[in-house]
Amino acid sequence: MKNYVIEYCLRLADTSLILGQRLGEWCGHGPILEEDIALTNISLDSIGQARGFYTYAAELEGKEKTEDDYAYLRDEREFRNLLIVEQPNVDFAQTIMRQFLVSTFQFYFFDALKNSSDQTLAALAAKSLKEVTYHLRHSSAWVIRLGDGTEESKRKIESSIDELWPYTGDMFDMDETELVLAEKSIAVDSKKLKPLWEKKVQEIFSEATLNVPQNIFMMSGSREGKHTENLGFILAEMQSLHRAHPGVQW
Amino acid sequence: MTKDTQWPLWEVFTQKKQGAPHEHAGSVHAADKELALQNARDVYSRRNEAISIWVVPTEAIIASTPEDVGSFFDPANDKAYRHPNFYKTPEGVNL
Numbered sequence: 001m002k003n004y005v006i007e008y009c010l011r012l013a014d015t016s017l018i019l020g021q022r023l024g025e026w027c028g029h030g031p032i033l034e035e036d037i038a039l040t041n042i043s044l045d046s047i048g049q050a051r052g053f054y055t056y057a058a059e060l061e062g063k064e065k066t067e068d069d070y071a072y073l074r075d076e077r078e079f080r081n082l083l084i085v086e087q088p089n090v091d092f093a094q095t096i097m098r099q100f101l102v103s104t105f106q107f108y109f110f111d112a113l114k115n116s117s118d119q120t121l122a123a124l125a126a127k128s129l130k131e132v133t134y135h136l137r138h139s140s141a142w143v144i145r146l147g148d149g150t151e152e153s154k155r156k157i158e159s160s161i162d163e164l165w166p167y168t169g170d171m172f173d174m175d176e177t178e179l180v181l182a183e184k185s186i187a188v189d190s191k192k193l194k195p196l197w198e199k200k201v202q203e204i205f206s207e208a209t210l211n212v213p214q215n216i217f218m219m220s221g222s223r224e225g226k227h228t229e230n231l232g233f234i235l236a237e238m239q240s241l242h243r244a245h246p247g248v249q250w
Numbered sequence: 251m252t253k254d255t256q257w258p259l260w261e262v263f264t265q266k267k268q269g270a271p272h273e274h275a276g277s278v279h280a281a282d283k284e285l286a287l288q289n290a291r292d293v294y295s296r297r298n299e300a301i302s303i304w305v306v307p308t309e310a311i312i313a314s315t316p317e318d319v320g321s322f323f324d325p326a327n328d329k330a331y332r333h334p335n336f337y338k339t340p341e342g343v344n345l
Binding site for chain 1: 256257278279280281282284285288289291292293296
């Protein structure tokens, strides 16, 4: 059972870390100063969430593991992040759409996980929920403004939906590890979150005058560490310093 | 002069604790009031500096000009009797 909880923590941590790393790429490149700060704030929230879950995994695993071992010394196939968070930023519209789709999921996910029978997971979820509530508010506001904005903003946000939609199904997949943990009320049954997620997305898309895609083939694989070609490049950049100088400190 | 292509400017006021006044923290650019509030939150309270935020369109603020200084403020200089400092504060009153 302990190994299942460790695996679960790594999944949650990896998703938050890779999303944080992606958003961090905007640092110094935001469309305006205020939005540059907003995106990197969200990035730091995500990295903070990742640290919490890695630290708990390290505590359970023992063997003097630290959060850095998980973040910097694992390879692509060992990462368990959701496929959608490793998708490239492309432009502001696609970054916002990715954030909106993920934040909506995380909002319902952490809201459920805060009732976990594992008290550490419940506490980490309660803290993360506050952060994600803001991420959802910020990204929703932008989806509405870009969708119902200019011809150009609409074209860009529509193309971002086409790019990202196939990766949304992966968020709700359940495998044996999660089913066993959900049975014991430790993990969230993500499948059950899908109707809530769809309702919220529909609501914001309607306000943004955007259409929800129908009958799209869904990619899957995050739970087995099967990634898109993007993750390798993210890790190469994120891990290079630590691998060149093992144990380096600021 | 180049044309200003920035979004409208908003003045940000933050309150540090319950009961304290909202004080001017700075300004942000934003296209509308909801995003002005969010930008203000991200720029001026991300390090836990505030418990409440106001944003006000900069153009809604009417300010005195340097030319007003003489007529506005100088007459206050020589009227010491306007300041209530001829009274002794009773014991037990904390100012």
